[in-house]
Amino acid sequence: MAFLTPFFLLGLSAIAIPVLIHLIQREKKRVIEFPSLMFVRRIPYQSVRRRRIRHWALLLMRAAAIALIVAAFARPFIHQGTVAAAVGGGAREVVILLDQSASMGYGDHWSRARDAARAVVRGLGADDRATLVLFDKNAEENMRATSDRTRLEAAINAAHVGSGATRYGPALKLAESILSRSAIKRREAVLVSDFQRSGWSGSEEVRFPEGMTVSTVSVASPNSANLAVPSVTFARASFSGQERITVTAGLSNKGDEPLKDVPVTLTIDGHEIQTERATVAPHAAGSVTFAQFTLTGPNVRGSVRAGADLLPADNIFHFVLAPSEPVSLAIVDSGDRSDGSLFLSKALSIGTTPTFHVDVASASRVTPTAFDKRAVAVLNDTMFPPAGGGGVLKRFLERGGGLLVVTGDHTTWPPGEAELLPGRLGATVDRTSGRSGSLGYLDYSHPVFEVFKAPRSGDFSAAHVFRYRALQTLPTDRILARFDDGAIAAAERKVGAGRAIVWTSTLDDSWTDIGVKPIFLPLVHQLVRYLAHYEPATSWFTVGQVLDLTARAKGRADKSDRIVVTPSGERISQSSAGEGSEGLLELNEQGVYEVRSSGAAASPPSRIWRRSIRASS
Amino acid sequence: MTSSQALPGARFVDPKILLRVGNLELLARHVVEGFINGLHRAPYFGASIDFAEHRGYVAGDDIRRVDWRVFARTDRFYVKQYEADTNTNVSVLLDVSRSMKFSNRGVPKLEYGCFVGACLAYLAQRQRDRVGLITFDNDIVSHVPPSAKHFNVVLHTMERARPERPGNLPIPLHKMDAVLEAIKPLKFLGNDLIVFHVLDPAEIDFGYEDASSFEDLETGEQIPVVPESLVREYRSMIQAHILALTTKFSEHRIDYTVLNTAEPLDRALFSYLSSRERLMRVR
Numbered sequence: 001m002a003f004l005t006p007f008f009l010l011g012l013s014a015i016a017i018p019v020l021i022h023l024i025q026r027e028k029k030r031v032i033e034f035p036s037l038m039f040v041r042r043i044p045y046q047s048v049r050r051r052r053i054r055h056w057a058l059l060l061m062r063a064a065a066i067a068l069i070v071a072a073f074a075r076p077f078i079h080q081g082t083v084a085a086a087v088g089g090g091a092r093e094v095v096i097l098l099d100q101s102a103s104m105g106y107g108d109h110w111s112r113a114r115d116a117a118r119a120v121v122r123g124l125g126a127d128d129r130a131t132l133v134l135f136d137k138n139a140e141e142n143m144r145a146t147s148d149r150t151r152l153e154a155a156i157n158a159a160h161v162g163s164g165a166t167r168y169g170p171a172l173k174l175a176e177s178i179l180s181r182s183a184i185k186r187r188e189a190v191l192v193s194d195f196q197r198s199g200w201s202g203s204e205e206v207r208f209p210e211g212m213t214v215s216t217v218s219v220a221s222p223n224s225a226n227l228a229v230p231s232v233t234f235a236r237a238s239f240s241g242q243e244r245i246t247v248t249a250g251l252s253n254k255g256d257e258p259l260k261d262v263p264v265t266l267t268i269d270g271h272e273i274q275t276e277r278a279t280v281a282p283h284a285a286g287s288v289t290f291a292q293f294t295l296t297g298p299n300v301r302g303s304v305r306a307g308a309d310l311l312p313a314d315n316i317f318h319f320v321l322a323p324s325e326p327v328s329l330a331i332v333d334s335g336d337r338s339d340g341s342l343f344l345s346k347a348l349s350i351g352t353t354p355t356f357h358v359d360v361a362s363a364s365r366v367t368p369t370a371f372d373k374r375a376v377a378v379l380n381d382t383m384f385p386p387a388g389g390g391g392v393l394k395r396f397l398e399r400g401g402g403l404l405v406v407t408g409d410h411t412t413w414p415p416g417e418a419e420l421l422p423g424r425l426g427a428t429v430d431r432t433s434g435r436s437g438s439l440g441y442l443d444y445s446h447p448v449f450e451v452f453k454a455p456r457s458g459d460f461s462a463a464h465v466f467r468y469r470a471l472q473t474l475p476t477d478r479i480l481a482r483f484d485d486g487a488i489a490a491a492e493r494k495v496g497a498g499r500a501i502v503w504t505s506t507l508d509d510s511w512t513d514i515g516v517k518p519i520f521l522p523l524v525h526q527l528v529r530y531l532a533h534y535e536p537a538t539s540w541f542t543v544g545q546v547l548d549l550t551a552r553a554k555g556r557a558d559k560s561d562r563i564v565v566t567p568s569g570e571r572i573s574q575s576s577a578g579e580g581s582e583g584l585l586e587l588n589e590q591g592v593y594e595v596r597s598s599g600a601a602a603s604p605p606s607r608i609w610r611r612s613i614r615a616s617s
Numbered sequence: 618m619t620s621s622q623a624l625p626g627a628r629f630v631d632p633k634i635l636l637r638v639g640n641l642e643l644l645a646r647h648v649v650e651g652f653i654n655g656l657h658r659a660p661y662f663g664a665s666i667d668f669a670e671h672r673g674y675v676a677g678d679d680i681r682r683v684d685w686r687v688f689a690r691t692d693r694f695y696v697k698q699y700e701a702d703t704n705t706n707v708s709v710l711l712d713v714s715r716s717m718k719f720s721n722r723g724v725p726k727l728e729y730g731c732f733v734g735a736c737l738a739y740l741a742q743r744q745r746d747r748v749g750l751i752t753f754d755n756d757i758v759s760h761v762p763p764s765a766k767h768f769n770v771v772l773h774t775m776e777r778a779r780p781e782r783p784g785n786l787p788i789p790l791h792k793m794d795a796v797l798e799a800i801k802p803l804k805f806l807g808n809d810l811i812v813f814h815v816l817d818p819a820e821i822d823f824g825y826e827d828a829s830s831f832e833d834l835e836t837g838e839q840i841p842v843v844p845e846s847l848v849r850e851y852r853s854m855i856q857a858h859i860l861a862l863t864t865k866f867s868e869h870r871i872d873y874t875v876l877n878t879a880e881p882l883d884r885a886l887f888s889y890l891s892s893r894e895r896l897m898r899v900r
Contacts, residue, residue: 035726
């Protein structure tokens with residue numbers, strides 16, 4: 001018998017409390033009035049009796065109560081393995097849970113873990129059966145229950161360290177399931193791991209039935225020194241029409257000793273670009289910023305490697321860089337003013353993530369091809385462009401384009417195209433007399449305004465609105481913003497795969513002063529990003545993530561089947577028509593995954609993934 | 618009834634107690650001289666129904682008292698004489714020293730004593746005796762002379778009695794010779810003495826458990842006491858003391874009764890009065 005929290009046994013000293021109380025209570029000063037003490041006076045006083053314990057049974061019960069409470073806090077338990085062994089012999093059903101998570105690659109952890117697993121196998125009797133379960137984030141029954149020790153040892157020898165995180169819950173549940181199915185009475189699970197703290201969330205709810213025993217073999221080492229590259233960030237800038245990238249790598253030192261002059265190397269497409277020296281204090285983080293380099297083509301592989309230690313897996317960070325694709329806009333205005341779209345075009349010329357490619361044209365001159373290959377069309381205080389008629393704008397929207405209608409004096413909308421506008425435009429409302437209007441309601445749950453949700457993230461009420469167009473929406477339209485008098489300021493309608501948003505005032509200085517407010521630029525950027533379905537490019541994923549390749553292939557011209565080459569060289573074929581789980585790819589390895597069209601020549605990888613690994617602690 | 622309850626001290630005349638003892642009589646054991654007819658024997662002849670003797674007729678005797686049957690037999694005039702019944706003085710002596718305020722499990726000793734005194738006074742007053750009261754501690758605190766009209770005053774005085782000062786008698790009460798010395802003068806005057814010794818159950822069995830300091834109510838002296846160590850000795854000593862008092866008082870023809878405040882008063886008083894009546898017939 002042992003205790004899980006033996007420190008609580010110190011509480012046994014509290015047994016002295018009832019004894020003291022027992023004695024102190026007897027000694028306390030009480031004065032009792034009595035008519036006459038003439039008889040008492042004749043009897044000699046015996047003070048020694050005060051210090052004697054009188055109610056032994058009561059005292060013992062009190063002490064026993066305290067002892068039991070203390071023992072309960074100390075959480076006693078009995079080694080059931082010992083008990084089971086003592087109860088009887090016979091065959092055993094053993095499940096060996098071998099941790100193959102990435103942290104097991106630290107130093108000699110993995111070799112010691114395998115030695116421990118082999119020792120368990122060698123300890124099996126002739127009638128014993130064992131199952132080998134390899135686990136990291138998930139658990140896999142590597143070798144089903146067998147008495148063949150040779151096969152078990154071969155399976156242990158063939159196992160290797162993975163890139164996954166540690167999770168004990170699935171492994172223990174699998175062990176419980178295997179042992180529950182067994183008809184053998186003596187059932188044991190042996191967990192071999194370095195026992196990463198992060199592997200146990202406390203909510204696994206694993207319950208082993210009575211009679212099953214779980215023993216643990218820890219291969220953790222007290223030395224936890226480890227240098228890791230947990231993150232890499234990229235700063236993009238345009239220079240002479242080319243995109244230049246500045247890579248900044250984060251470093252973390254988990255050890256007790258400072259790391260001085262650690263070489264940190266940036267590699268692009270297999271070429272070492274630059275090596276910097278970094279010094280990281282113990283249990284601290286640092287960063288290294290490399291010089292800018294020009295991004296020459298799509299899907300450029302890169303990696304940052306920092307020093308070398310007992311866990312090399314987290315010393316390198318892989319990524320893939322692709323040139324940022326600008327969001328292309330066509331702004332159509334009335335052409336009456338030369339600076340009619342000045343505010344919009346200036347605001348959109350500033351963006352970097354993404355950059356915006358803006359073309360401005362007047363409604364009378366715009367051609368149907370002006371909407372081709374555009375992500376967003378902005379009708380800025382203009383009549384409905386003739387080139388957009390005849391279903392041009394409708395088709396543009398249905399294939400995923402975005403339409404922003406900014407109303408003003410010149411805005412007209414033909415009844416035949418009413419389905420493209422989120423609502424029916426009415427007369428102009430003049431708020432110049434008296435107090436001007438302002439934005440009174442914003443739908444912060446909408447992606448456009450979500451970034452302004454936090455306090456002090458944008459003061460929309462500072463903008464004054466002097467005129468706006470009345471708008472009558474349908475129930476299916478979504479109201480994004482209202483003015484202080486309740487009139488609609490912005491509304492959205494989904495048309496096919498596209499999105500159309502109407503802004504009932506202007507986005508310049510004619511009907512409102514929002515163009516000179518700090519909120520203007522982020523608002524315009526958010527509107528365009530949303531309408532363009534913009535998603536920032538992902539340069540890396542973490543091991544364990546699942547990627548839906550089918551969803552990512554939508555909209556691409558290439559409809560052939562895919563072949564996925566994993567970092568270990570395994571080739572996985574995927575059908576382009578695959579639905580559901582067929583198009584899903586689980587990223588289990590650290591390194592570069594290549595996704596190629598079936599039958600195509602080797603092409604640059606489309607994505608690279610890495611994971612962060614924590615060393616033993 | 619309403620008026621009696623409004624009277625201070627009327628609570629001491631408890632109807633529940635009187636219901637039990639109301640039919641009994643508190644008679645003087647000795648011949649007493651009273652002014653009016655009562656229940657007690659008088660030293661002279663009177664107009665009772667108890668025949669005493671014959672005597673020769675003398676001039677002036679009421680001829681209605683001549684016993685004509687004796688005249689017929691003896692041809693002499695004899696007059697029948699009857700024993701006279703009279704009333705007497707009943708004084709209640711009530712100890713109001715500080716020890717009488719003691720109360721452990723029952724009512725305070727003084728209150729219990731007041732109940733006893735009031736009941737006896739009621740009985741006496743009902744049989745037309747004169748009742749009075751003397752409260753004392755170290756000295757006489759209050760004195761109500763015996764009178765047929767002083768019953769209410771007696772109750773009022775009992776109500777006002779407070780156990781404030783130490784008493785002198787309690788000390789001799791526990792010293793038998795001194796007790797007798799204190800009481801004998803009363804006896805010598807021809808009084809019929811009845812002693813009620815009011816004791817709290819704690820005084821009899823000393824039922825304390827925890828060691829404590831005990832304070833003598835009379836002297837204020839404090840003594841640390843471990844009850845368990847002396848309870849047996851104490852009990853034997855108090856029993857021996859009561860037995861000795863009983864013996865000594867009996868020798869002097871004094872009624873001595875121990876009243877336990879834990880006992881219902883009606884039972885204790887009924888027990889005493891009925892036994893006294895029974896013994897009166899014997900005597």
